[in-house]
Amino acid sequence: xxxxxxxxxxxxxxxxxxxxxxxxxxxxxxxxxxxxxxxxxxxxxxxxxxxxxxxxxxxxxxxxxxxxxxxxxxxxxxxxxxxxxxxxxxxxxxxxxxxxxxxxxxxxxxxxxxxxxxxxxxxxxxxxxxxxxxxxxxxxxxxxxxxxxxxxxxxxxxxxxxxxxxxxxxxxxxxxxxxxxxxx
Amino acid sequence: xxxxxxxxxxxxxxxxxxxxxxxxxxxxxxxxxxxxxxxxxxxxxxxxxxxxxxxxxxxxxxxxxxxxxxxxxxxxxxxx
Numbered sequence: 001x002x003x004x005x006x007x008x009x010x011x012x013x014x015x016x017x018x019x020x021x022x023x024x025x026x027x028x029x030x031x032x033x034x035x036x037x038x039x040x041x042x043x044x045x046x047x048x049x050x051x052x053x054x055x056x057x058x059x060x061x062x063x064x065x066x067x068x069x070x071x072x073x074x075x076x077x078x079x080x081x082x083x084x085x086x087x088x089x090x091x092x093x094x095x096x097x098x099x100x101x102x103x104x105x106x107x108x109x110x111x112x113x114x115x116x117x118x119x120x121x122x123x124x125x126x127x128x129x130x131x132x133x134x135x136x137x138x139x140x141x142x143x144x145x146x147x148x149x150x151x152x153x154x155x156x157x158x159x160x161x162x163x164x165x166x167x168x169x170x171x172x173x174x175x176x177x178x179x180x181x182x183x184x
Numbered sequence: 185x186x187x188x189x190x191x192x193x194x195x196x197x198x199x200x201x202x203x204x205x206x207x208x209x210x211x212x213x214x215x216x217x218x219x220x221x222x223x224x225x226x227x228x229x230x231x232x233x234x235x236x237x238x239x240x241x242x243x244x245x246x247x248x249x250x251x252x253x254x255x256x257x258x259x260x261x262x263x264x
Contacts, residue, residue: 061237087243090243094197094240101196
């Protein structure tokens with residue numbers, strides 16, 4: 001089991017991001033958060049006898065932790081992702097709570113296992129592009145399925161890059177994105 | 185293994201980890217993991233609308249590999 005740290009090398013971008021919101025956590029705090037989270041997860045993997053390497057990365061004011069295995073058909077890691085990432089979400093929630101308990105800081109860390117979120121990101125990018133294409137062709141708003149805040153963020157970014165408008169509507173588990181546009 | 189995993193997950197999210205106790209009970213209806221924590225940590229382990237308890241059940245369920253396991257948070261201070 002190894003823990004590898006990838007430093008954020010894009011210093012300027014990090015500084016700009018920090019200037020945008022005063023609530024942006026200092027990178028020292030994010031590193032501490034990564035260490036606490038990695039310890040929590042590493043011991044769980046040990047107890048459950050699951051093979052996996054833990055990477056910590058701090059970028060754009062967030063800590064990203066990923067558990068990966070060199071063995072592609074690692075079934076036990078797939079179990080920790082679960083159906084539609086259900087187990088991954090639960091584990092991320094508990095990991096955030098472990099950071100809260102150890103540091104008294106609310107963490108927004110993102111946990112990924114076996115690249116599940118990366119794969120999902122590709123799917124979401126495609127969904128966003130299709131939505132924009134539909135709005136372009138029909139001139140009518142396009143509503144997407146409900147998704148988590150993190151996933152909505154990915155879609156908002158793709159839509160904005162394409163010069164269109166997206167807004168979140170609905171509450172709780174029904175919160176979803178509606179694409180309209182193009183932007184003024 | 186499941187009891188150890190659950191104990192670790194719970195110890196990491198409470199203020200009084202030394203007061204965490206997890207025990208496996210087996211009866212006709214199957215296995216149940218009973219979690220006991222310090223009274224002041226009950227809220228943390230259960231979470232808003234039971235969200236944290238649900239996360240614990242989801243992760244333990246995944247590690248249990250298909251065998252149904254109940255996870256109960258026991259309120260030891262209940263004197264009603």
